[in-house]
Amino acid sequence: MLLTPTDLIFRRFFIAALALLLVACGRGESNVVQGNRDGVLHYGNGAEPQGLDPHVVTGVPENHIIRALFEGLAVKNPQTLEPEPGVAERWEFSDGGRVITFFLNPEAKWSNGEQVTASDYVWSWNRALHPGTGNEYSYMLFPLVNAEAYLKGEISDFNEVGVKALDDTTLEVTLNAPTPYFVQLMDHYSTFAVHPETLLQFGEMTDRYTPWTRVGNIVSNGAFTLTEWSLNRRIVVEKSEHYWDRDKVALNSVVFYPTENVVSEERMFRVEQLHYTQVVPLDKIPAYRQMPDTPYVQAPYLGTYYYLINTKRPPVDDARVRKALSMALDRETLVRTVLQETAVAAYSITPPDTLGYFPPKLFDYDPEEARRLLAEGGYPNGEGWPGLEILYNTQEAHRKIAVAIQQMWKKELNIDVTLSNQEWKVYLDSVTQIDFQVARRGWIGDYVDANNFLDLFITEGGNNNTHYSDPVYDDLILYRAPKAETREERYRLFAEAETMLMEEMPIIPIYTYTSKHLIHPSVEGLYSNLMDSLNLKYVRLVPGRRLPGKDK
């Protein structure tokens, strides 16, 4: 046998290739089985977080991790969403609810063992509201006296803002007006405290991009501490030794996966690589529903899917036409078929049962009435219809709904509707410029209160995007409702505003969201709620439970 160097190279080449292909095919234990034994939760988190700085980031995936690492003054009960003690042991209202005094738990510690003090909060809120920080969620603190002015640079002395550290464990907050949902906001990460010394060690107070949130640098005060952060791979947090309520924390560790691709996420769940998925692909839901002891969990969610209407552009500049469109829309069928019952038909902007508020149902699917209104608007049986375009951002779910609605309007009203999808940022630009006729939109509540939905449509509302403007409505939302003495009175005013809105119909509500997850049978203590707000400290893993079909 004679071999030249070339032959040898080829030989090596093929051997290497074979070796690669034959790399141990044996699969070890799944993540879930291993995690159940070791107390590690494998959590599908939807996307790579932008960052972990509570005053910088804005998204949902960030929320999950930050709320594992940090804790607010108050936290929401995962079942009732009512506030319960967090860093603050208790709080007191005074001055008719304008002043709130938070009493901090002296046992609340940073992960370096230092105590969480009231002045940490003052410093952090200064940071959150400072015009230099560029905190996109700064408006969460606007109920504070002078907060908005401070952010807008109208005043520069933070002492004028309504927050004061009376001593290490007492924080006094002064509000512009009684704000029933303010304590709830303490569970939003933009109001969290950060550890001032750590931040200053890496840069200025207002710097957005210092490495203070990295593993080894970050100091946090939540139930978990950060131990690994691999970009686009995983984030690992471990139980904190210094957390005041550490005895209640059952998990040793949580691994967050940036599961951008929902199909892959569901498959990871299926092969027991995840305990929990962020979402469930629509088409998989029927199969999961039919499983015995289904891991599929669906719950109402504080968000509304609706169509914005440009009230200044014909043919939808006529309220009758808008109402005709809305009434010709068979939401029940849409929800039943296209959405596979994963949503609830909506007839108002505010989701029902928003902390006890039930919006009035002012219209229904009524093609007869819709045709009549359309005729009144000048297009009997669709004659003379100049065309209408529905704008949505590029996403499968939006496309499905738009395609179905397009056909419903065609069928009921005999009008031609075209669809137009745009890439996300282009779509945002179009919506902000109100450069559309009808555009898809969704709103997820920041906090559980109808105000969060209804104040979208005040004249000055940055998210109004419809040209809808009614001074009476503005007055209702901005002045009369906040001054309401009782919850009932307040809700009555909201209902009044809701009625005004549905009379003019600058938006067409379509459905109320639900949250949809796959949760492994071994997971306990992950409750569903309206905010899809989890508190990982209550989660326990029960070893031995397997997915149906995996338990051989």
Add this chain to the structure above:
Amino acid sequence: MLRFMLIRILQALPVIFVVITATFFLVRSAPGGPFDQEKVVIPEVKKALEAQYKLDLPLHEQYFAYLGDLAQGDLGPSFKYPGRSVNEILFSGLPVTAELGFYALLIALCIGVTAGVFASLRPNTAQDYIPMSLAMIGICMPSFLLGPLLVLVFGIWLDWLPITGWGDIPGDKILPSITLGSAYAAYIARLSRAGMLEILSQDYIRTARAKGLPEWLVVTRHALRGGLIPVIAFLGPAFAGLLAGSFVVETIFQIPGLGRFYVQAAFNRDYTMILGTTVFLSTLIVFFNLVSDITAAWLNPRLRAQFKGGSR
């Protein structure tokens, strides 16, 4: 040799420069900015954000500032991922994508060359038609289809291989590499078939046979080297293309690579990130083209002599 490389690099510099400039102004003229969100940002906050990233300066100043930073190797901070520099993100993703690309090419080479050579040995027979038909399908099978299909079969039905991750579980690199490599395998199969057919009709192959060499030695020792030169020439651009094109595979298999950043940066209007990845990739494209040109030349003794300079 050195001179040749130097000339090529010098030629590449203006290309990269124009790419940077064009990209810079292109991305700025695209609608929507990095800080646009579904929930409208308070104007004051937006202003503060823009100030932090120097977006409030006139465009040309930003441009020159960027060039200045770039000259020092600083690609700037990411807009989408505050706290991370573009450099850092690139270098976290690059090894993964490079490894993925390497395996994909390796698989592509193994499958492609084998199929192509086999097909070329008996042209216009079943031994030719079958691998070449598969290659046609491979070329046109989009990875968004092949990836999930492989996952379904090997990951879920057969339960042989992990379906996501990169370097977490043994074997999790196999499916993504195959998915990414298949299209290239198909191209390589076609290229090597054509190259081999060309070489096998050469006179010197007849010489080799006349020496009494067995057929496999004729093929491996005499035909393969020349027949694979087109493949080698294809590898450089292909590898650069793999880096840019691995987005879909990285998303399907949740791989922490560069491709995801490249594509998402465009959607996020993460200006520095777009520029960084573009600069990086165009440099890589130039580099790999150079490498593959040199390799192809090196394999060809005639060209190799030219590199050594002068000798005729």
Add this chain to the structure above:
Amino acid sequence: MSLLKVDNLSVSFHTRNGSHQAVKNVSFTVEPREITAIIGESGSGKSVSCYAMLGLVPTPPGRIDGGSALFEGADLLALGERELRAIRGRDIAMIFQDPMTCLNPFMAIGQQLIEPLRLHKGLSAKDAKIRAIELLDEVGIRSPADTFDSYPHEFSGGMRQRVMIAMALINEPKLLIADEPTTALDVTIQAQILRLIADLQKNRDIGVLFISHDLAVVADIADQIIVMEQGVMVEHGSPDAIFNHAQHPYTQKLLAAIPSGHRTAERIKPDPLIAVTHLRTWFYPSNAREPVKAVDDVSLEIHRGEVLGLVGESGSGKSTLGRSLLRLAPITEGSVVFDGTDLTQLEGNPLKAFRRRMQMIFQDPFASLNPRMTVYDTLAEPLLLHKICDRKNLDAAIATLMDDVGLARAFIRKYPHEFSGGQRQRIAIGRALATKPEFIVADEPVSALDVTIQAQILELLVALGREHGLTMLFVSHDMAVIRQIADRVMVMYQGKLVEQGDTEEIFGHPREAYTQSLLASIPGVALSA
């Protein structure tokens, strides 16, 4: 006993376009220690019969229909691939026509050389190398130890053929088959290689089967000559019998085609059509510092109506000079005055007008015709371009051209590949004549052709030249051809003109040593002796 005894060999090819019998019942023997030559034009089946014996004819499309080829008692045609392989390269070795393409350009020659040795004899690489170097030395490669690791492109054509010969001989075969081993070489080199083969054969006592289209080439060396025509063996015998007592008309035709005549030089009045002064055409390869001085300071005149022969070896710059005259190669310096106008100063339309008046005929009729244009299109193009005729008269003009160059009009719709080399060269001549030029550069127009065809094409050129009053620059490496056609001869060496004069003067009394060596290498000395 004969070394090789071929009996009734028949080979046919079966393609989509039907089948065709390439070799018909051919029988011959090759004696040990003798050179047996097979002579015939391309397509006469001479190569196929040899390749068929060694299993080198691809099947399909080829098929061996019958016969036997006994080599040392074993029928080669009945052997399996494995047994045949054991014989190939060990007992029977081959040399091929084109040394440029027959060596693997990707392998060092040493590696290629020792391959048969290691394969058949199982020698170690080291021993094989020693043996190879000895052999390289024997075939006349200078400093073989250093060139062992060189690649084929680093050798000239002649040197490569020597390497090929060494490779064939390395296993000390009993039979060497040489398939046109000198056809692609310059005459001077050809002479050397022929001598080498003859010497080796004598020293080593091997049988040689020498295939050629040119009787003159084998005249000096063959012990036995076989003449083939269209797959059939028409005559065989000793060289003496063939050359002096040829029976078959085909053999006679071959003999007649050996260029031997010379032109009765017409006295040309010195009336320069073209005057070239201090012409330099240098090339600047991107990877070399030194320019390649292809034409270096050449001055010459070409007179109206004369045929000027330009001779030189490959690489002497003769082709570049011809191209420079026509502005097909970039002129570095100097002037080319054509009928009073300096061509080097012209561009665009004025140049186009001159292009009509001067044309070129290329060496390789395979490459110089657009493979995707029919004869009609090829000929129509210059006619229409220079408005020599309008579309109405086009067909007639083309028909006339076809007649002129001796092509049947029925071929008008055919593509170049459907023609033989000679016919193609006729098309190329027709194209050149279409513009009714005054001056033609013929760059080795017959070098790629079989001798019989050569003679026809030369005749055609002479006849047409006379008929149209053409001035011609005839470039060739073949002294015999030049002698046949040229009025005056110039000899070029390394970019410079070394000698010029009337043809008979140069042939009769060459002054320069270089010219003398060129003349000495004309094959077929045995003929004239």
Add this chain to the structure above:
Amino acid sequence: MSTETSLSLTDAEQGSSLWHDAWIRLSKNKMAVGGGCILLTFILVALLTPWIAPYSYEAQNLDLGASPPSLSHWLGTDIFGRDVLTQIMYGGRVSLAVGFIATGVALIIGVTWGAVAGYVGGRIDAVMMRLVDILYALPFMIFIVLLMVIFGRNVLLLFLAIGAVEWLTMARIMRSQVQSLRQQEFVEAAVSLGLSPATIIRRHVIPNALGPIIVYTTLTIPSVMLLEAFLSFLGLGIQPPQTSWGLLISYGAETMEEYPWLLLFPGLALTITLFSLNFLGDGLRDALDVRGSKD
């Protein structure tokens, strides 16, 4: 061979013969003819779809939803209860149009560009090819978004965008072909005849470089169809409820487990087209290669 000299030349059509001969050769190639026939059928069906489609294109039956193939819906229905066969027929209109027109655009630009660069050479070649390099390196996504914003959405733009990307490789292939061709003697012969560079490129260079170009084109058409799907996905190009094979496949890929027929049938349509194209392309290449198969 016949040597009759009385051939009448009057009926000879100058210039058309290459294509005429190619046609005759092509028509003898069974695979190519088969591929051509299938393609032709597809094109015919696409053209006639509005009249022969079994169902209305838009008609939804939400309550039926996705149903597997049945007697009333031969290829099943999609999640809106729309007939898949009808969808594929309409999708074919878009896909075939995009495939052929965009590839045509790319072909024309790429071949011209590559031929000029390769033929002229030197500095112009360097500049032209650097431009190709630059376009290669530009971020495609941003480029598309910009096009979409500047020109709005329309199908024409889709062709333009795709053509703008696909011509680059075409130009490169063409250039390397031309570079080797211009060394050939017949090109030199054309120069010595006094033909202008444009004529030489058109008559002598391009016809001889067509082989690889045709093969690459047959590969480009399907990838263009998929690129169209990607762009439509991004919002450039066609808008729902219009559809194309590429879009149907990408939607089908997401539900391959639940509703395999939504992937299978559009995939089949594309694959059949692809193979037909390939056979036709190979046949065309062989047909244009007047030399026939060598050896």
